[in-house]
Amino acid sequence: xESIEQIRDRLLARFPGAQLAxxxxxxxxxxxxxxxxxxxxxxxxxxxxxDPVLRLxxxxxxxxxDWPEKEIVETVKSSVPDPAGGPAKIVxxxxxxxxxxxxxxxxxxxxxxxxxxxxxxxxxxxNRTDAVSVPSLTPVWRACxxxxxxxxxxxxxxxxGHPDLRRILMWxxxxxxxxxxxxxxxxDYEWEPTPHGAxxxxxxxxxxxxxxxxxxxxxxPPPAAG
Amino acid sequence: MSDAPTPPxxxxxxxxxxxxxxxxxxxxxxxxxxxxxxxxELYTWGNSHSVWPLNFGLACCAIEMIAASMAKFDIARFxxxxxxxxxxxxxxxxxxxxxxxKMAPQVVRLWNQMPEPKYCIAMGACAISGGxxxxxxxxxxxxxxxxxxxxxxPGCPPRPxxxxxxxxxxxxxxxxxxxxxxxxxxxxxKADAGEYPVPEFGARDLEPPHNxxxxxxxxxxxxxxx
Numbered sequence: 001x002e003s004i005e006q007i008r009d010r011l012l013a014r015f016p017g018a019q020l021a022x023x024x025x026x027x028x029x030x031x032x033x034x035x036x037x038x039x040x041x042x043x044x045x046x047x048x049x050x051d052p053v054l055r056l057x058x059x060x061x062x063x064x065x066d067w068p069e070k071e072i073v074e075t076v077k078s079s080v081p082d083p084a085g086g087p088a089k090i091v092x093x094x095x096x097x098x099x100x101x102x103x104x105x106x107x108x109x110x111x112x113x114x115x116x117x118x119x120x121x122x123x124x125x126x127n128r129t130d131a132v133s134v135p136s137l138t139p140v141w142r143a144c145x146x147x148x149x150x151x152x153x154x155x156x157x158x159x160x161g162h163p164d165l166r167r168i169l170m171w172x173x174x175x176x177x178x179x180x181x182x183x184x185x186x187x188d189y190e191w192e193p194t195p196h197g198a199x200x201x202x203x204x205x206x207x208x209x210x211x212x213x214x215x216x217x218x219x220x221p222p223p224a225a226g
Numbered sequence: 227m228s229d230a231p232t233p234p235x236x237x238x239x240x241x242x243x244x245x246x247x248x249x250x251x252x253x254x255x256x257x258x259x260x261x262x263x264x265x266x267e268l269y270t271w272g273n274s275h276s277v278w279p280l281n282f283g284l285a286c287c288a289i290e291m292i293a294a295s296m297a298k299f300d301i302a303r304f305x306x307x308x309x310x311x312x313x314x315x316x317x318x319x320x321x322x323x324x325x326x327x328k329m330a331p332q333v334v335r336l337w338n339q340m341p342e343p344k345y346c347i348a349m350g351a352c353a354i355s356g357g358x359x360x361x362x363x364x365x366x367x368x369x370x371x372x373x374x375x376x377x378x379x380p381g382c383p384p385r386p387x388x389x390x391x392x393x394x395x396x397x398x399x400x401x402x403x404x405x406x407x408x409x410x411x412x413x414x415x416k417a418d419a420g421e422y423p424v425p426e427f428g429a430r431d432l433e434p435p436h437n438x439x440x441x442x443x444x445x446x447x448x449x450x451x452x
Contacts, residue, residue: 170364171328175429178363185363186431199361206443 001116033120056109062147064155069101136162154179274400275305280316285323287350287383294386313339324352342413371436
């Protein structure tokens, strides 16, 4: 199978205006993904499915990732020459920048016909609050339907063009997205037999107040009541 | 109440109002072909040996429940082979598996649809307390928060032998019931609610999160380690 860079170059030749980027996977699996832009995503997906060389006719897995806002501290070391002629001083400059958060949807594609894969597609939303829409790939791969509903249910990504976008695991009136990193569970940990870690901190809130400590015995006996 | 010393506790199947006849005497009579019994004994004997479970499973514990009903373990030896597909014909609700919050109202509804006398077995760690999924956002932390449970069978999942043992324990419990008085089964007592409130889907959790008439959180006083 072609490498992800070759696929990207072929796609760029076919779709000249597309914004494509290879997202490297530093792990041992080295399954690098291809980040698509929203405008060309559906057309590129259709091309990958029908291209005679690739024929990625099966989407096995759709999943979501929550990337919260992250503060990144970068340290730059620079050597400042000493005006007195001594050894140069090394000065560390720290710059902080805020990496904006987003939600990501990951598609794993295989070819049943050629027996190769996976090719990994990624789609990112604009942010985590109001621009949470990505184009749906259900019209291309029917197998995405339930899994995109699951990503909508648990991460809150809305899929434009999905034929039946409803919650699938939680009930319809549910107000939250449980797989987001800032999700707070309902506080029903009032009793745990063996709490530890974060659960212990939660359970402590519900413990009855400790009995007041007995007053320390005094050395001098109190005078008899008279 | 008189001040007379209380008589020694009679066997559970022989209430104190009956003329005293010992088990040895009855065994002796039975040896000669005379069967002595009471209405109550007949009633509990019939109840305990025709406990028909509801054909209802939730997760992997249900596989063990099915295995218990097959030839190798053969739950028919204990009179419980007739798994009924309708709650109207069932006596026993085996809550076999993880109860999700989305499923919990349906379980309570099934319980309400079963006619009295009915019994409930919580099979496995999940049905008892939520088990390994206790910290999950969508798992009920024990079915006993909504319906009264007669027998708890620990295990993850319990083997079929454990389910059979639980069933025998339930039969012993039924044989200990009297028709009247404080030892009467739950449904013959005036305080019994009869129908249990079905929780509703709230914005973040079930409303109410538990039935206060059935369950309240145990209070544990823990000593702080110094």
